[in-house]
Amino acid sequence: MERHSRSANRASREWVVYDEYSPCPYLPGQIARMPLRLPVEPLSREALSQRLEAGDRRQGALLYRPRCPGCQACQAIRIPVHAFVPNRTQRRTFRRGEALLETRIGPPVADLERVRLYNRHKIERRLLRADGLIDRALYEEFLVETCAETFELSYWLDGKLVGVAITDRAADALSAVYCYYDPAYPRLSLGTYSILKQLALCREWNLRYLYLGLYVEGCPTMAYKSQFFPHERLIHGRWRYFDRLREN
Numbered sequence: 001m002e003r004h005s006r007s008a009n010r011a012s013r014e015w016v017v018y019d020e021y022s023p024c025p026y027l028p029g030q031i032a033r034m035p036l037r038l039p040v041e042p043l044s045r046e047a048l049s050q051r052l053e054a055g056d057r058r059q060g061a062l063l064y065r066p067r068c069p070g071c072q073a074c075q076a077i078r079i080p081v082h083a084f085v086p087n088r089t090q091r092r093t094f095r096r097g098e099a100l101l102e103t104r105i106g107p108p109v110a111d112l113e114r115v116r117l118y119n120r121h122k123i124e125r126r127l128l129r130a131d132g133l134i135d136r137a138l139y140e141e142f143l144v145e146t147c148a149e150t151f152e153l154s155y156w157l158d159g160k161l162v163g164v165a166i167t168d169r170a171a172d173a174l175s176a177v178y179c180y181y182d183p184a185y186p187r188l189s190l191g192t193y194s195i196l197k198q199l200a201l202c203r204e205w206n207l208r209y210l211y212l213g214l215y216v217e218g219c220p221t222m223a224y225k226s227q228f229f230p231h232e233r234l235i236h237g238r239w240r241y242f243d244r245l246r247e248n
Helices: 045-054 088-100 112-124 136-144 190-204 220-227
Strands: 002-004 013-018 021-023 031-033 036-039 057-059 062-064 074-080 102-106 149-157 160-169 173-181 209-216 231-235 238-243
Touching: 045 160, 045 173, 057 173, 088 190, 112 136, 112 160, 112 173, 136 173, 149 190, 160 190, 173 190, 190 209, 209 220
Parallel strands: 173 209
Antiparallel strands: 002 013, 013 036, 021 031, 036 062, 057 062, 074 209, 074 231, 102 149, 149 160, 160 173, 231 238
8 A cells, every 4th residue: 555655855765565453452351543654765764754743653664643542641752952951860970971882873783782682671671562582683673774864873882782772863853763771770770861861962953843753642661751850741642841840
C-alpha cells in the first residue's frame, strides 16, 4: 500500500509495511496501534524536521506514530534548546560526565561489544520483553539501519564503552532515537548525561529542539523525560509548553 505522507512534505512517498493491533508496550491492559511506514527515499534534514514536528518517531528504517483506539496517552516530547535551564542535579551530572567520560561521535556500529552492552542494559534494568535478547543482526536492523542522517554518540570511561546514544540530525533539531548504558555506574547517571550532551550539541550547532521520543504519563520507564524544563508535548495535534510541571 503506497501513499503520500500526511506530514508537511507532500512530495515524499511511503509504504505502510505493518498496521495491526497489539498489546500496548507502555500501559498494561491497553491496545496499541502503531503503523510502520517505510519512506521510499532517505529523508533529508528538512523532511525529518517535518516528521518530528508532526509526531513521528524512527525505528530502524521505519517511521511510526501512535494511532491507538481509545487512547492518546502517548505524547511526543521535545526540549526547546535555548530555553532549557538545568536544575542543580543536572548541572552536577553534566560536570561529572564531562570530567570523567570521553565522547566519540561517528556512524552507528554493530559489534559484539555494543550488542553485549545493549543486552546487559536490558537485563539489569528489567526492560526485556517477550522477544528477549538481540543478536548482532537484530541490533543492526534496530539501531544501525536508518532512513535519516544518523550518528552515534559513544561514551567511554577509562577506555571502556559504557554508553551509546543513537541520534538523528534534522534541519532544526536532534532526535534522541535510543540510548543504552552500563548500569554498573549509577553515579554517572548516564541516561541523564546523554540527554544533556545532546542538548550541548544542539546549542553548538544552533538547533532549536531536542526530541526525546514519546512520553506516557504513568509509565515509570518514561518518567525521566518530563524532568527537563521547559519542555513541550504534542497533545491533540498541538505542541503545549510545560515549565516546572505547569502547562501553558
